[in-house]
Amino acid sequence: MRRILSVSLPNELAQYVEKQVKKRKFPSVSEYVRHAIGLERNMITEDELLERGKEALAAHKAGKTKILRSLEDLL
Numbered sequence: 001m002r003r004i005l006s007v008s009l010p011n012e013l014a015q016y017v018e019k020q021v022k023k024r025k026f027p028s029v030s031e032y033v034r035h036a037i038g039l040e041r042n043m044i045t046e047d048e049l050l051e052r053g054k055e056a057l058a059a060h061k062a063g064k065t066k067i068l069r070s071l072e073d074l075l
Contacts, residue, residue, distance in 0.1 A: 007033075 009017065017029060026032040044052075059065055068074060 017032060020026070021029055021032045024032070026035065056065075066073065
């Protein structure tokens with residue numbers, strides 16, 4: 001099921017969206033907006049990125065990391 005939402009944008013942002021639709025060959029503005037929302041929904045937040053960095057640093061300090069010298073080291 002779909003719902004129709006109406007969105008008001010400043011001219012500058014509306015022009016940007018229209019340019020992206022043409023440049024990236026989206027079939028419609030709606031498709032571009034769905035794509036942008038999907039990307040944002042799956043994006044890692046700054047807090048999550050900071051937490052992952054802290055976890056990686058703790059693992060490194062605890063000696064739980066491995067230096068990769070080649071792609072074979074990933075296996």
